[in-house]
Amino acid sequence: xxxxxxxxxxxxxxxxxxxxxxxxxxxxxxxxxxxxxxxxxxxxxxxxxxxxxxxxxxxxxxxxxxxxxxxxxxxxxxxxxxxxxxxxxxxxxxxxxxxxxxxxxxxxxxxxxxxxxxxxxxxxxxxxxxxxxxxxxxxxxxxxxxxxxxxxxxxxxxxxxxxxxxxxxxxxxxxxxxxxxxxxxxxxxxxxxxxxxxxxxxxxxxxxxxxxxxxxxxxxxxxxxxxxxxxxxxxxxxxxxxxxxxxxxxxxxxxxxxxxxxxxxxxxxxxxxxxxxxxxxxxxxxxxxxxxxxxxxxxxxxxxxxxxxxxxxxxxxxxxxxxxxxxxxxxxxxxxxxxxxxxxxxxxxxxxxxxxxxxxxxxxxxxxxxxxxxxxxxxxxxxxxxxxxxxxxxxxxxxxxxxxxxxxxxxxxxxxxxxxxxxxxxxxxxxxxxxxxxxxxxxxxxxxxxxxxxxxxxxxxxxxxxxxxxxxxxxxxxxxxxxx
Ligand SMILES: NC(=O)C1=CN([C@@H]2O[C@H](COP(=O)(O)OP(=O)(O)OC[C@H]3O[C@@H](n4cnc5c(N)ncnc54)[C@H](OP(=O)(O)O)[C@@H]3O)[C@@H](O)[C@H]2O)C=CC1
Ligand SMILES: O=C(CO)[C@H](O)[C@H](O)COP(=O)(O)O
Numbered sequence: 338x339x340x341x342x343x344x345x346x347x348x349x350x351x352x353x354x355x356x357x358x359x360x361x362x363x364x365x366x367x368x369x370x371x372x373x374x375x376x377x378x379x380x381x382x383x384x385x386x387x388x389x390x391x392x393x394x395x396x397x398x399x400x401x402x403x404x405x406x407x408x409x410x411x412x413x414x415x416x417x418x419x420x421x422x423x424x425x426x427x428x429x430x431x432x433x434x435x436x437x438x439x440x441x442x443x444x445x446x447x448x449x450x451x452x453x454x455x456x457x458x459x460x461x462x463x464x465x466x467x468x469x470x471x472x473x474x475x476x477x478x479x480x481x482x483x484x485x486x487x488x489x490x491x492x493x494x495x496x497x498x499x500x501x502x503x504x505x506x507x508x509x510x511x512x513x514x515x516x517x518x519x520x521x522x523x524x525x526x527x528x529x530x531x532x533x534x535x536x537x538x539x540x541x542x543x544x545x546x547x548x549x550x551x552x553x554x555x556x557x558x559x560x561x562x563x564x565x566x567x568x569x570x571x572x573x574x575x576x577x578x579x580x581x582x583x584x585x586x587x588x589x590x591x592x593x594x595x596x597x598x599x600x601x602x603x604x605x606x607x608x609x610x611x612x613x614x615x616x617x618x619x620x621x622x623x624x625x626x627x628x629x630x631x632x633x634x635x636x637x638x639x640x641x642x643x644x645x646x647x648x649x650x651x652x653x654x655x656x657x658x659x660x661x662x663x664x665x666x667x668x669x670x671x672x673x674x675x676x677x678x679x680x681x682x683x684x685x686x687x688x689x690x691x692x693x694x695x696x697x698x699x700x701x702x703x704x705x706x707x708x709x710x711x712x713x714x715x716x717x718x719x720x721x722x723x724x725x726x727x728x729x730x731x732x733x734x735x736x737x738x739x740x741x742x743x744x745x746x747x748x749x750x751x752x753x754x755x756x757x758x759x760x761x762x763x764x765x766x767x768x769x770x771x772x773x774x775x776x777x778x779x780x781x782x783x784x785x786x787x788x789x790x791x792x793x794x795x796x797x798x799x800x801x802x803x804x805x806x807x808x809x810x811x812x813x814x815x816x817x818x819x820x821x
Contacts, residue, residue: 338388340398343408348374348397350500351409352416353428354446355382358472359418360390361479362445365504367394374398376405378419378428406435413440414497421448421606429456429467438464441493445472445485447607450521450528450614453488457520466493469520471527473709474506482506484709485514486530486701488523506708508717513708517701518694525614525688526701529681532611532625534575534710535604536677536765539628541579543763544670547752548663550761551656556593560584566667570741571674573713602632611684618687623772624677627764651760662755668748669766675742676769678719679732699723731776742773797821 351374352363359377363386367373372395377383380400387398399405406413413436417428425446432442442460444453444467453469460467468489472479485501487494494516502512517523541563548559560583567576585594608629615622634641656662682698689696702719705711722735729735733742753770756763775781790796792811799806806821 338384338391340384340387340391342404343374343397343399345407346410348372348395348408349410350374350414350416351376351397351399351405352418353377353402353405353432354418355386356418357476358445358479359416360386361476362416362418362472362483362504363396364390364393365480365482366500367396369500369503370394371500372397374405374408374415376402402431403435406432409440411437411440412496413437414443414500415440416443416445418445421446422452425452426456429460433460433463433465436465439466441466441468441496443468443470443487443497444524445470447471447527447531447605448524449610450488450525453521453524457489466490468493468497469524470497470501471517471523471530473527473530473711475710478506478708478710482513482708484530484704484707484712486517486523486526486704487514488517488520488525490519491516505704506712508703508707511703513704513706515697515700515704518689518696521692522689522694522696525692525694526685526696528607528610528614529684530705530709530711531607532615532622532629532684533677533681535608535611535628535632536624536681537573537575537674537711539631539765540624540670540673540677540769541575543673543756543766544666545579545583547666547756547761547763551755551759552659552662556583556595557586562663566670569667570714570718571667571671573715574710575713601636601638603636604629604632608632611681614688615684618684618691620680620684620687621772622680622684623768624673624680624765627768628677631762631764649760652758656755662752665748665752668745669752672742672745672749672773673766673769674715675733675738676772677765678715679738680772682719682732697723697727698729699727733773733776746773 349371350366352359353376355375355377363373363375374397375383375386376399383398397408399408415432417425419425419428425444425448429442442465448469457467468487471486472483474483482505485505487501501514505512505514517526545559548554560580563576563580583595587594587597612626612629685696699720702716702723706716718737722732722737723729732738749770753767787798791798791808795808797806797808807818808821809816809818
């Protein structure tokens, strides 16, 4: 399909990038009454979009960036929805070239938050506004209502907020969109959302693997267990789609599709970014890290091949009470999930302090209740926890979650112990339990590490019985100690 060049200033907003997300976001905007300019690097994609959806609502197609920008009514709002990194820089620079002071560039891709900080400064120096907005919900979410996490200035949100809120998912009538904080705050929160997504997917996968390996259940049988769990406190989009994936039978072979899919999990990088940043901030996000590493381990083909003949020396007893084991696994999944979210919120808390963002954690949980990939009943509970106490130092310590963890601990320990004895790898179940035990420990062996550090490197230590910083002269007779 070919189309005419647009008339100037005939669109309220524009979306550049007609891939999976951009095309659906454009349709969502147009359905909500915004005249929407559409553009793409390869013009065939815009033509294809117009051929398929041009009649749905008011779209203003363009052949190139100059046309795209001129079709926007001033002050212009141009949304970028392309690959993160160099592609986003290229589109932003091209947009900026055709824009005027006061116009707004919005990046809705999965950009690294530090890139967003840099881009905002770059645009600001040219009199333009730049807003990095995380968007989650995949193809369906983009079309029918995603969760939107915008950063940028409050003034930009005054302009964009009504549009974003209109197209976002709604839960209890509330939009799944809030002004997260300034500059890169929106993309930061989206990055942590994705890190949590990795952990959430991994704990579900570990539960599936335990039910498969320890009970010998088929994919179809496990699907029904997940469908039942979806009616409990675990109710969530990811549990729901897990049942759907497990139910799928390959038409060609009659085998459950999951048993035919190669067991190597891919990643585009947002989990890795979350872990890299957590290391920078010194926030232990063990669940997210283990989930990210688990994807890496699954893809370590040569190493897996080389290790295939190792004897596992695993126990070989069978589960006698299957129903009890299934409930134990459900509780272990729930407890591990609480740990993953608690750690993710710790990272957001520390980032807000470090980067100077005023992030309302209750609002973050609120806008994750709908539209996004990690949407879950559970997020309503997190919202309430932060509403009860906006200064909550640890999500797991909220009265509701503490009681739930307490109830789940015996099952959690049984499951992790069983998995270890029988050689079923459960990195997030296990490491989350370890993290829980570390947090509740009266005393940690970190004291010994401080002693070792002081021994080999005079790195000093503090004492429990008096103030100050100390060093022992380990090599000297009598090993005297002095205050450093
Ligand atoms: N898919 C998903 O579920 C989600 C994706 N995202 C994020 O949304 C963004 C878009 O993803 P998605 O729609 O899935 O991607 P697609 O692969 O479907 O589309 C990619 C788009 O990027 C454009 N593009 C790529 N390189 C360049 C470049 N150098 N210059 C200009 N345009 C370029 C492509 O244009 P062309 O047609 O010319 O190649 C195309 O329009 C990404 O940042 C992604 O991380 C966010 C949430 C969910
Ligand atoms: O942002 C998303 C959902 O919120 C994307 O689906 C994300 O790109 C998926 O990440 P990965 O490919 O690394 O699993």
